[in-house]
Amino acid sequence: MLLKAAVMGIVEGLTEFLPISSTGHLILAGQLLGMNAHMSEATVKVFDIAIQTGAIFAVILVYWQRLSRTVTHLGSSRDARRFALNVLIGFLPAVVLGLLIGKMVKAHLFTPIIVASAFIVGGLIILWAERRPASAVRVHSVDDMTALDALKVGLVQCVAMIPGTSRSGSTIIGGMLMGLSRQTATDFSFFLGIPTLIGAGAYSLLKEREHLSMADAPMFIVGLVFSFLSAWLCVRWLLKYVATHDFVPFAWYRIGFGLLILVTSYTGVVNWTE
Template structure:
């Protein structure tokens, strides 16, 4: 029963943080560490993301369907899909090659806290810059820009950096508006998270027990429900107020995490 409650808590945190530039994996690793939650091969932290994937697909269902329906007749729709694939490939390649190293070495609470603080400072600085906005539509970035955002996303292989945070910062530095940067982060999340889910499941499904599966399903449902709330509110918020709140949140969580590790281990 205790593990189920912990799975629900972690699932809710996953959904609330997955699409914010605060690192959902970092939050799950830290919270799991202090709760004493141990998942088989650290698979829970990856597989529970399926709930957030389905939430973003539901919110964007009409737009995704529209793009799919236009693929045969609209070069712009084909170009956007190609752009998402181009942005996805660097992380897919590095993730496959470094999967074991990431899970065994980088899933480290101290590294997570350090990355949270450093990423918060970067996000704060970028949010204050007077950047020239060249692109207001996430579906019309140049192909070279999609590739550069994909390369920046690879920094998120380090837990605590944040996949959404790295892609948003990268897109803004390349001329995207805050809203367009956040929206493309959503689109890029779909193949990236789905790929991470499929690869981790392929690697670890033989070692997952029935109890592991129950916890993952419970976490998935909690992540789905909480992610629905965040996705609907996030774009409007950052369009009006920027990312300062999330930068401060990262720094505070990182510092509290370091203090907690120093006090209790």
């Protein structure tokens, strides 16, 4: 079981910050590994959310200098305060909308057609975004973002509540369509993910704590560790990748994965309603 937890952690870490939806990949990996045969459905769901915390710790490590500098200069630097405020502004829409309709989304939108459609439509939007002219870019650094820019990205992040959409995909591609450079959109997506994913993980653990026991601790620890390690490698790679490449390969990957969802759902190989 610890080996399966490690595999799930690796899948989470590799897919959380790429524009390809970690949720869809965790469902597929969980089904293929038979996670439900060893844990209750509620525990599996908490595990999937909890290991996101390991991935976000990797982002904190990669951006540690920027984050620590922001915290230590909040009282003396206007730029530090503006950056922190922008992250807060971008974070709030997901909190509000998640509390309002989170249960409804989980109850009604986890269907194969919706998940597959989100993958395919997301891929097509990436192809569209990457065809925009260079003149459409107006923001070249997170320090140049306005509060309105942050709010727009935060609102777009809410689209990721639709299963298969991808939180990072929504924020990165949404930011690009709103005039952010590819690098700026990627950076802000990572920063925005810190409070969003930590908050989601803490809320899930608190809400579902009755389904957990100390016997689950080794599995959760292994998942968190491997999620952290794989995410650390992935984030470092992605930051180098976006400097010289576009997201077109991820678009075609999403389209192919969406078709895979339809095939595996039709044949009954994977239960995509989880």
